[in-house]
Amino acid sequence: MTSDRRSFLSATLGVATAIASGTTGRSTPAIIGSVDEPSPSADISYDPAERAAAAVDFGGLIHKQPRAVARPASAADIAVLVRWAKLQGLKVAARGQGHSIFGRALSDDGVVIDMSKISAIHHIQPDRITVDAGATWKRVLDATLPRGLMPPVLTNYLGLSVGGTIAVGGIGGTSSREGMQTDNVLELDVVTGDGRELTCSATSNPDLFDRVRAGLGQCGIITRATVRLLRAPQRVRRFQLFYRDLASLTADQRRVLTELRFDQLQGAVLPDGAGGWRYQLEGAVYHDNDAAPDGNSVLARLSDERSAAAIAGLTYREDALAFEKFENLLRSKDQWRSPKPWLLTFLPGNVAEQLARDIIAGLTSEDVGLFGRITFYPMSRSACRTPLVRLPEEDVIFVFNIIRLPPTNDAATMERMVGQNRMLYQRIRRAGGVLYPVSAFPMASEDWKDHFGSHWSGFRETKQRHDPANMLTPGYNLF
Numbered sequence: 001m002t003s004d005r006r007s008f009l010s011a012t013l014g015v016a017t018a019i020a021s022g023t024t025g026r027s028t029p030a031i032i033g034s035v036d037e038p039s040p041s042a043d044i045s046y047d048p049a050e051r052a053a054a055a056v057d058f059g060g061l062i063h064k065q066p067r068a069v070a071r072p073a074s075a076a077d078i079a080v081l082v083r084w085a086k087l088q089g090l091k092v093a094a095r096g097q098g099h100s101i102f103g104r105a106l107s108d109d110g111v112v113i114d115m116s117k118i119s120a121i122h123h124i125q126p127d128r129i130t131v132d133a134g135a136t137w138k139r140v141l142d143a144t145l146p147r148g149l150m151p152p153v154l155t156n157y158l159g160l161s162v163g164g165t166i167a168v169g170g171i172g173g174t175s176s177r178e179g180m181q182t183d184n185v186l187e188l189d190v191v192t193g194d195g196r197e198l199t200c201s202a203t204s205n206p207d208l209f210d211r212v213r214a215g216l217g218q219c220g221i222i223t224r225a226t227v228r229l230l231r232a233p234q235r236v237r238r239f240q241l242f243y244r245d246l247a248s249l250t251a252d253q254r255r256v257l258t259e260l261r262f263d264q265l266q267g268a269v270l271p272d273g274a275g276g277w278r279y280q281l282e283g284a285v286y287h288d289n290d291a292a293p294d295g296n297s298v299l300a301r302l303s304d305e306r307s308a309a310a311i312a313g314l315t316y317r318e319d320a321l322a323f324e325k326f327e328n329l330l331r332s333k334d335q336w337r338s339p340k341p342w343l344l345t346f347l348p349g350n351v352a353e354q355l356a357r358d359i360i361a362g363l364t365s366e367d368v369g370l371f372g373r374i375t376f377y378p379m380s381r382s383a384c385r386t387p388l389v390r391l392p393e394e395d396v397i398f399v400f401n402i403i404r405l406p407p408t409n410d411a412a413t414m415e416r417m418v419g420q421n422r423m424l425y426q427r428i429r430r431a432g433g434v435l436y437p438v439s440a441f442p443m444a445s446e447d448w449k450d451h452f453g454s455h456w457s458g459f460r461e462t463k464q465r466h467d468p469a470n471m472l473t474p475g476y477n478l479f
């Protein structure tokens with residue numbers, strides 16, 4: 001049985017949080033060897049309640065109790081902490097907003113570094129922002145929008161940390177045009193696994209830069225990021241179109257992608273509340289106050305059920321924060337904190353429609369939940385250039401995510417869904433699909449080797465150079 005699986009079972013079966021006996025409360029740990037003592041600003045805590053809070057993530061499926069939780073105030077604090085943890089033989093995981101869904105920000109009997117104090121905005125220039133990695137994307141937007149600027153790619157939910165999404169990729173409605181968030185990073189400050197503070201970019205330590213972006217926290221803890229900015233539109237016209245079946249949805253999605261009709265393009269297959277599915281295209285056109293797009297020309301020659309279309313005019317900020325409404329809905333139904341047995345993948349364009357149809361035919365609306373969805377939309381691969389963001393080898397690929405919000409969180413259902421995710425992943429993999437590494441099922445080192453393919457040996461070599469003791473971000477089981 002893998003350790004993920006043991007942890008998964010103990011979490012879902014409700015095994016009580018086991019607080020190791022011994023030290024409790026806030027203190028400076030005993031230091032072995034000649035390493036610097038973590039300064040008081042590293043704020044190490046052995047408090048049982050804090051350790052229990054850092055033993056689970058947003059997914060609620062995996063439980064791994066850390067020995068200590070630290071809340072450092074600077075990159076220098078993190079560097080000392082990492083060197084100290086290395087001497088103690090403790091594994092270290094950074095925790096941004098803890099919105100991982102399968103224990104990826106946890107560290108069993110190790111140290112969790114809570115990044116929340118490292119969240120300052122440093123500089124904003126017309127083409128870039130420099131921000132601490134613990135800041136949320138909402139904080140970034142709040143800082144840039146008053147100057148009429150925006151990051152090229154925002155995740156749908158802005159309550160995620162800059163470091164947390166750069167560690168995985170960061171996909172959003174503009175990814176077809178602008179790539180992943182990692183494609184828009186200009187420079188990173190990191191603390192490596194041997195406790196060095198390094199700056200990396202395309203021209204300085206480029207090898208580290210390419211293995212930290214979407215590198216699942218393996219080669220360094222990101223402390224600061226410089227991210228490209230674009231001029232923000234004043235307004236957004238958002239089109240929600242509905243289709244009678246997957247074929248007509250896919251055909252129109254391909255058409256609007258090729259014709260670049262929308263600045264943002266997404267889509268989904270949604271439970272219809274009566275045991276069937278609804279097929280939805282979601283597109284958005286950016287514009288300034290005095291230049292609203294003509295809806296008829298935006299929608300010309302599309303085959304949606306036009307009477308069902310919902311068209312809304314929003315400010316850019318309202319649009320960027322639209323997910324908050326969904327969050328509030330889930331909170332009101334007591335479902336925001338429920339377990340998240342999600343599966344996130346990319347399908348090759350040539351088989352996407354057929355594969356999605358076959359997989360959906362095997363799912364019931366209970367597998368997804370009334371508020372869940374199967375995200376399904378095409379993207380041009382060409383904008384995505386981050387080496388460790390793995391995608392199918394085709395010009396057009398499809399995002400295919402099973403965002404399950406099941407009405408129950410009983411252990412047997414969760415175990416079944418996690419097992420189903422693993423089987424679906426294998427099926428998708430055989431068809432040339434690729435995982436987005438925010439998914440709820442165990443992955444072994446061999447699976448990751450397969451996932452990273454030709455990038456694996458270079459990745460492993462950089463890992464050995466910058467984290468020789470293999471102590472960073474153990475939750476992925478990569479090395």
Ligand SMILES: Cc1cc2nc3c(=O)[nH]c(=O)nc-3n(C[C@H](O)[C@H](O)[C@H](O)COP(=O)(O)OP(=O)(O)OC[C@H]3O[C@@H](n4cnc5c(N)ncnc54)[C@H](O)[C@@H]3O)c2cc1C
Nearest residue numbers: 096097098099100104155156161163164167170171217222
């Ligand atoms: C409601 C919801 C909506 C989402 N929407 C999107 C979306 O639109 N697009 C998308 O791409 N993803 C989305 N995700 C997935 C999300 O991007 C990942 O789960 C992300 O890792 C979470 O960010 P976080 O700050 O909560 O990271 P955490 O869960 O805290 O950390 C994620 C991983 O990154 C590591 N990490 C955290 N900070 C750092 C750092 N500073 N340096 C190095 N490693 C670090 C952690 O150790 C962990 O392995 C969504 C998730 C949720 C729950």
